[in-house]
Amino acid sequence: MKYKSIIFNLLIVLTLTISSKKTFAQFFEDSQAPLSQKWFKIETPNFKLIFPEEMKGKAPTLANQVHNSLRTTSRNYKITPRQIPFIIHNTNLQTNGFVQLSPRKSELYSTAGAEPDNQTWLPNLILHESRHVNQFDKLTGKLRAPFFEQLALAYYGLTVPSWFFEGDATLTETIYSRGGRGRLPSFEMPIKANFQSKQNYSFDKYLLGSFxxxxxxxxxxxxxxxxxxxxxxxxxxxxxxxxxxxxxxxYPYNINHVLKKKIGGNSRYLFNKTITKLDSIWEQKTANYLAQNYTEISGQNNRYYNSNLLPKSNGNLIYFIKQNPEKTNAIYTYDNDKKSESQLVKTGIQLTPHFDINKEYIVWDELRKDPRYNKRTYSVINLMNRKTGKIKTLTKQSRYYSPVFSPVDESIACIEVDLSNTSYLTLISLKNGSVIKRIKTADSEQLQHPAFNPTGDKVIAIRLSEIGTALCEIDLKNDKITNITPWGDQQYERPQYLPGMNILVKANFNGIDNIYKIDRQSEAKHLLTKAPFGAFNPFYNKETKQLLFNNYQYNGYKISQTSIDTTFDIKPETDYFSHYYADAVKKDSIFNIAATAPDSNQHYIIEPYKGLGRTFNFHSLSLSSSNFESFDNFKPGIFWLSNNILNTTQIALGYEYDTDIRKSIYSAELTYNKYFPKFSLRYENRGQIAAASVPNKPDSSVRFDWREHYVSSQISIPLSFYRLDYNYSTGFNFATAYLKRYSLSRNDLKNFNYETAFPLTYQLYFNRNARMANMDQYPRWGQNFSITYRHTPFENKAKGEILSARTVFYLPGFVNNHGFQIRLSAQAGTGIYEYINDIPLVSGFSYYKYEKIKNTLLVNYRFPIAYPDFNIGSLTYIKRIKGGVFADYQNIHKHKEAAPKSFGGYLSFDFNAFRYPLPDFEFVVKGTYINDNTATQRVVPTVSLNYTY
Known part of the structure; x- marks a missing residue:
């Protein structure tokens, strides 16, 4: 995510300065796959499929799916898309995919997760992203590499609104397959719950979000x-x-202009029309659906939405995962006797919320990442002793999820997906995480949500394939997998064994997600819940014969219960789902691309992916060499950019003109990120100017200029990872440079330095910060340390060195989501570095008499004020208003009094502009009081506009 800051200093006359800062994510995704991966390709006139070695066996099938998807999704746009790379990543367990321009490519993360669906993951992902390829080519097809892809991206982002961009692709995955999100009642459930609960949020709120x-x-x-x-x-x-x-x-708001011609109104009109139409369908479909009113358990008062997921009872306690915007996810308990809840353990990041309990332990999966290569993630198994609270990570660098305890021995069953995308039911030891048994599914199948039978010799699970979903049973004695239900298009969740020949499962047989009991002998289905919008995550307590489940409401998933013996009649012909895609299907025939057999006449050649084409990929002319990461000292210029599609090599060739000194700058920069250290090398040829005093004439000076060669290089080892509720980052940077000056305009200058040889810089840092909830201003706890040392060991004249240390600490505030930030920094420099400041300075530093700075202490307190979700026409949509106060201290070793050098407060507004979800803007009004008798101005008001994307 890039973070830019435009500062307006309100002096007697308004002046403007520009500065910038970076945060951690990237607008252009630039992470790397592991160095050990070997890449191969299948190349056709329409696409280039690039994949790791483990996927070679499935590559022809994937190539066929890409071919069919591109061909089918292009029909509506009446184009033949240009050849585009599709990159398959098998080391990242997060379910994701995207198409981008600058450079033009699609990246697909192949591993299916534990999120319930109605067909397999990767074919639907290919279908969705293929639609984006055709959208891009239809609108921007003439703006191509090697010069105009960044321009194409800007044009597309300004022209096509996000709701159409992603909505069209989601509709495409729905009507061209047997699956797709549009066929799932749970996909439209939140908007249905909002409107039927009289939460009639505006179009802007749905488009731009809410805290x-x-x-x-x-x-x-x-x-x-x-x-x-x-x-x-x-x-x-x-x-x-x-x-x-x-x-x-x-044309501003071009889409609205076109929509008015076609349907008589703009985007808001279309939204209102759609909701009116949907509301009519919902009323008609559910007129005879008599929903039950269930009492909420653990109904703590929450100011904002709150979900208590996956309820499980053990004794008088109910265990669940709490999700809300004020806190990070954690496992909680609710005491039925005391009517109170308490936090048990933070789960860390999970692919899908999940945990299991037995008499002694709690087990859950957690997402971890490779410290260096961000495209490699793992899912490990954590185990907590309920008596001692001790947490143990059972597995390292594993790909397991959805762990459940065996009822009879010390084993845990979980789902595993290997690097070839093959799914397994894997049994591991509760003692040490070692593998006891692995049961493989068919190549194109997935398993989800396993659960043991009471005797521990069989496991029930969800089985997904290209033809749909089914419940299956896995016999642990003979490793045989047998379907319990026929293949269909159900979105099953959390199947469990019930006494006798019955199965408990969430399904949507009648078009609303509810909990069902299925008789295995008669195949009869018994409806156990009639939730208003949906019931999920069933758990049967055999001691009380009560069914715990999540009852979805507009403000979250609530815990409710009912008797397992309470059933409702099911009319087979009854369907309460809107099927809002149905009219679209009538105009565009269903074509199940995922299940299409490969063309027997098509022979795909698999070759190693290598050569210069893998390294160089010039795609855009740009006004910025860094994808607009920074506007510091921005100079007009032009850059030719190259980014290879595996994100290992970046090149920028550029020309800039410094308008302040009227000199040209020629530059070339190479960044190479393939190996464990990252390398960068930059060359500049630039003009400079200066002035020198005239001997014996102190009030006179002469101006002179020169040109110089400047070469800089850096080696960095950036590492980052997360464990439970904490994020960590550490690393080392080493940099040096060489400067050679020439073409000096005067030959009578004394002591002019023509060369600076290899000043060295070293930086070592370590950061540990608690994960932030959506509403947090700072991490609740955090410790950050950075040490930098600079010196000139190869210089005879320009000698010097500086050592600086910077720390940042975060502490919780007085109320939820408030927070303290304390920055303590110190420096000591000699020689040419004596008056260089290498640490953060106090606010208003330039408004009082200079003194040599040894250290600073900067204290901030920030807090949210309101979440208005208020729009001012189409100009702006305000999500959050925040406040803060600060006090800055300088040279605290010298000034013993507690008075700060400067202090003040600020008010800020988080908003979106012109109905674009990105970037997110922050408008800040800040007032600084300078507490120094030498101040040229006591009160310094500033206004800043920051943005992230």
Whole structure:
């Protein structure tokens, strides 16, 4: 995420300065896969499939799916897409994929997670991303590499709103497959719950989000809105819509102009029309659905939305995972006798919320990452002793999730997915995490949500394939996998054994997610819940014969219970789901791409992926060499950028003109990130100017100029990882440079330094910070340390050295989501570094008499004020208002009094502009009081505009 800051200093006359800072994520995804991976390719006229060695066996099938997906999703846009690289990553367990420009490519994370679905992951992902390829090419196809891909990205982002971009792709995955999110009642459930609970949020709120309320993202409203367009406009309307957009490329809110021509209104009009239509369908479909009112258990008062997930009872305690915007995820207990809840343990990051309990332990999975290569993640198994609270990580660098305890021995069953994307039921030892047994599924199948039978010799699970889903039973004695239910399109969740021949499971047989009991002998289905919007995560307590489950409400998943013997009639013909995609399907025939057999006449050649084409990929001319990461000292210029598609090599060739001194700068920069250390090398040829005093004439000076060669290099080892509720980062940086000056305009200067040879800089840092909840201002706890040493060992004249240490500490505030930041820094320099400041300075530093700085102490306290979710027309949408106070100290070793050098407060507003979800802006008004008698101005007001993307 880039973080920019534009500072306005309000002096007697308004002046403007520009500065910038970076934060950690990237607008252009630039992480790397592990060095050990060997890459191969299949190349056709339409695409280039790049994949790791472990995926060679499945590569022809994937190539066939890419071919069919590109061909099918291009029909509506009436184009043949240009060749594009599809990169398959098998080392990242997070379910994700994207298409990008600058450089143009698609990256697909192949490993299916534990999130319930109605068909296998990767084919649907390919279908979704293929639609994005055709969207890009239809609108920006003429803006191509090697010069214009960044321009194409900017044009696309300004022209096509996010709700259409992702909504059209989500509708595509729905109508061209047997699966897709649009076919899941749970996908539209949050918006249905909001409107039927009289939470009539605005279009802007659904588009831009909220800190305090559950609002489905623009994927959901976009899918619904594009479904309306698809049902009302002529077939292949998409091609005509994009052609209309291209006719007025610089027209503000171009999409609204085109929509008014086609449907008589703008995006907001389309949203309201869609909701009105949906509301009518919901009322009609559920008119005879008599939902039950369930009492909420653990109904603690929460100011904002709150979910208590996966309830499980043990004795008089109910265990659950709490999710809300004020705190990070943790496992809690609720005491039925005391009617109170307490936090047990933080879970860390999970692919999907999950845990299990037995008499002695709690087990859960946690996502971990490779410290250096961010495209490699793991899912490890954590075990906590309920009596002692001691936590043990059972497995290291594993790919396990959804662990459950065996009822009869010290083993744990979990799902494993290997690097070839093959799914296993794996049994591991509770004592040391060693593998006891692995049972393999068919190559194209996945397993999810395992659960033991009472005797521990069989496991029930969800089975997914290209033709749908089924419940299956795995016999641990003979490793045989047998379907319990036929293949279908159900979104099953959390199956469990019940006494006798019954199974407990969440399903959506009648179009609303509810809990069912299935008789294995008669195959009869018994409806156990009738939740208003959906019931999930069933748990049967055999001692009380009560069924615990999550009852979804507009403000989260609540814990409820009912008797296992309470059942409701099911009418097979009854369907309460809207099927809002149905009219779109009528205009565009269903084509189940995932299940399409490979073309027997198509022979794909697999070759190693190597050569210069893997290293160099010039794609864009840009005004910035760093993807607009920084506007510090911005100079007009132009850069030619190259980024290879594996993110290991970046090149920038550029020209800039310094308007302040009227000199040209030529530059070339290479960044190489393949190996464990990262390397960078930069060359500049630049003009400089200076002035020198005239001997015996102290009031006179002469101006002179020169040019110089400047070469700098850096080696860095950046490491980052997370453990439970803490994020860690550590690393080492080493940098040096060489400067050679020439073409001096005067030959009568004395002591002019023509060369500076290899000043050296070393930096070592370590950071440990608690994970932040959505509403946090700072981490609740954090310790950050950085030491930097600079010196000139190879210089005879320009000698010097400086040692600086910077620390940052975070402490919790007086109320939830408040926080303290304390920055203590010190430095000591000699020679040429004596007056260099290498540490953060106090606010208002330039407004009082200078003194040599040895140390600073900067204290901040920040707090949220309100979450208005308020829009001012289409200009801005304000999500959050924050406040803060600060006190800055300088040279605390010298000034014994407690008075700060400067102090003040600030008020800030988090908002989005012009209905764009990105970037996120922050507008800050800050007032600083200078507590120094030499101050040229006591009160310094400033205004800043920051943004992240």
């Amino acid at each position: 305090k309320d559950i609002v489905p993202s623009y994927y959901t409203i976009g899918y619904l809105m594009t479904s309306t367009l698809k049902s009302e406009l002529p077939p292949n309307y998409e091609a005509d819509l994009f052609s209309e957009l291209n006719k007025r490329p610089l």
